[in-house]
Amino acid sequence: MREIDVIERIRARAPKTNLIRGIGDDCAVFRPRTGEDLVFTTDFLLESRHFERHTHRPADVGHKALARSLSDLAAMGSEPAFCLVSLAVPADIGSRWIDSFYTGLLALARKYQLALAGGDLARFNHIAVDVMCCGRVASGSAMLRSAAKPGEHVFVTGQLGTSALGFATQHGAAWRRHLHPQPRIEAGLTLRKRGVRACLDLSDGLSLDLHRLCLESHVGAELDAAQLPIARGASLEHALDGGEDYELLFTAPPSLKIPARIGQVPVTSIGTITRAHPGRVLLDGRQLEPHGFDHFANPDS
Numbered sequence: 001m002r003e004i005d006v007i008e009r010i011r012a013r014a015p016k017t018n019l020i021r022g023i024g025d026d027c028a029v030f031r032p033r034t035g036e037d038l039v040f041t042t043d044f045l046l047e048s049r050h051f052e053r054h055t056h057r058p059a060d061v062g063h064k065a066l067a068r069s070l071s072d073l074a075a076m077g078s079e080p081a082f083c084l085v086s087l088a089v090p091a092d093i094g095s096r097w098i099d100s101f102y103t104g105l106l107a108l109a110r111k112y113q114l115a116l117a118g119g120d121l122a123r124f125n126h127i128a129v130d131v132m133c134c135g136r137v138a139s140g141s142a143m144l145r146s147a148a149k150p151g152e153h154v155f156v157t158g159q160l161g162t163s164a165l166g167f168a169t170q171h172g173a174a175w176r177r178h179l180h181p182q183p184r185i186e187a188g189l190t191l192r193k194r195g196v197r198a199c200l201d202l203s204d205g206l207s208l209d210l211h212r213l214c215l216e217s218h219v220g221a222e223l224d225a226a227q228l229p230i231a232r233g234a235s236l237e238h239a240l241d242g243g244e245d246y247e248l249l250f251t252a253p254p255s256l257k258i259p260a261r262i263g264q265v266p267v268t269s270i271g272t273i274t275r276a277h278p279g280r281v282l283l284d285g286r287q288l289e290p291h292g293f294d295h296f297a298n299p300d301s
């Protein structure tokens with residue numbers, strides 16, 4: 001396997017929408033439209049940390065690596081523009097694994113007209129993927145973690161705890177969902193256009209991600225456990241502390257009409273933003289500790 005052959009195959013398959021210059025030069029060239037802001041995010045997906053080779057097929061790894069970054073674009077209410085993909089693989093991984101990895105990644109990219117603008121390939125002793133994504137949004141309208149206000153309602157898309165349930169059981173629809181998270185791009189665009197200002201995606205669990213939103217906005221929150229849209233078979237702990245649901249958590253003033261569904265995705269009101277100590281979240285009146293997944297707080301997990 002020669003690197004140049006692998007790159008040529010990727011180049012031939014890469015969607016080039018939006019790009020003035022894609023793979024093949026030192027840099028890609030992208031020209032933004034006037035009146036728009038560009039948003040950027042990057043996410044690692046690491047073997048033995050985020051996935052195992054014996055449970056995740058290469059196409060699953062490709063899908064998930066991109067889905068994580070697209071979920072961040074969804075959280076800002078942005079339209080996907082392009083991505084850069086860096087992939088390191090051990091010497092025993094051949095071109096078939098790499099081709100299948102890109103099959104999974106590019107299928108998701110095509111769904112959102114996301115261009116593959118470039119990246120890097122390297123040998124390493126584990127599989128390591130880093131996906132950088134760029135999205136576009138009307139100037140000044142990106143949804144932010146820092147924009148939640150006291151008195152606003154707290155909403156979540158989809159269901160909570162699906163991915164944690166799938167990880168625990170490793171079978172059925174929840175496991176498939178764990179392998180193939182669906183970034184809420186359409187929901188993010190719809191919410192931003194309806195005037196939602198505060199949003200983030202649930203990557204590490206509701207308890208930790210809501211705590212982060214509240215810290216950034218200098219507010220507190222109160223949740224009602226009975227309103228949480230817990231996935232069938234999942235526990236309250238899965239719903240509160242399980243990561244990788246990749247749903248959107250957002251707030252909106254009572255005057256803003258929020259639809260009960262966006263496409264196929266349900267939207268549920270789960271609580272209220274308060275003037276409590278910044279970051280303080282109550283669940284049924286009791287303090288909710290942020291127990292979601294934190295890489296540096298749980299170095300041995």
Ligand SMILES: [Mg+2]
Binds near residue numbers: 075201
């Ligand atoms: Mg995020």
